[in-house]
Amino acid sequence: MSTSRELLQTLVGFDTTSRESNLHLIEFVRDYLAGFGVSSELVYNEERSKANLFASVGPVELPGIVLSGHTDVVPVDGQPWTVPPFELTERDGKLFGRGTADMKGYIACVLAMVPALVAAPLRMPVHIALSYDEEVGCLGVRSLLKVLEERPVKPMLCIIGEPTELKPVLGHKGK
Numbered sequence: 001m002s003t004s005r006e007l008l009q010t011l012v013g014f015d016t017t018s019r020e021s022n023l024h025l026i027e028f029v030r031d032y033l034a035g036f037g038v039s040s041e042l043v044y045n046e047e048r049s050k051a052n053l054f055a056s057v058g059p060v061e062l063p064g065i066v067l068s069g070h071t072d073v074v075p076v077d078g079q080p081w082t083v084p085p086f087e088l089t090e091r092d093g094k095l096f097g098r099g100t101a102d103m104k105g106y107i108a109c110v111l112a113m114v115p116a117l118v119a120a121p122l123r124m125p126v127h128i129a130l131s132y133d134e135e136v137g138c139l140g141v142r143s144l145l146k147v148l149e150e151r152p153v154k155p156m157l158c159i160i161g162e163p164t165e166l167k168p169v170l171g172h173k174g175k
C-alpha cells in the first residue's frame with residue numbers, strides 16, 4: 001500500500017507539462033488501480049498521445065461522487081526553481097515540486113484512499129476522473145464528458161481538487 005506522499009513523489013516525477021504526453025502517468029494510475037481490482041477506462045485524444053482516465057469503485061448502477069483532477073502541469077521554463085521541479089523535495093515540512101498543489105497532491109490523496117474505498121461497503125459509487133490539457137483551456141476533459149453524457153446513470157456531484165486556498169468553492173463560472 002502506498003502513502004499519499006509516495007504516490008505524490010511518483011506523480012511529480014512524470015513531466016506532464018501540457019505540451020507533453022501524460023500517458024506514463026495515466027498508465028501508472030491504471031496499473032495502480034488494477035492492483036486493487038479497479039479497472040480504468042482510458043479516453044484518448046486523436047493522436048493517442050494523451051488520455052483521460054475514468055474508474056469506479058462501488059455500485060455503479062447508482063449516481064455517485066466523482067473525484068476529479070487534471071494530470072497536466074504548467075511549464076517550468078525560465079523559472080528560478082531552487083529544487084528540481086520534477087522531483088519531490090521536502091523543505092521545512094513542506095513538499096515542493098511542479099504540480100504538488102495544482103494538482104497532483106489531490107490526485108495522490110485520492111489514490112491513497114483507493115484501498116479503503118475498495119474495502120468499504122459503499123452505498124454509492126466513487127469515481128476517479130483524471131483529465132489532460134486542463135492548463136491549456138480545459139480541453140481534454142471534453143471527450144471524457146462526452147462519454148459520461150451517454151451513460152444512463154450520471155454522477156451526482158464532482159469534487160475537483162483544484163487549489164482554492166483551502167476554501168471550498170461551490171461552483172465555477174464555466175469553461
Ligand SMILES: [Zn+2]
Nearest residue numbers: 070102103162
Ligand atoms: Zn489546476
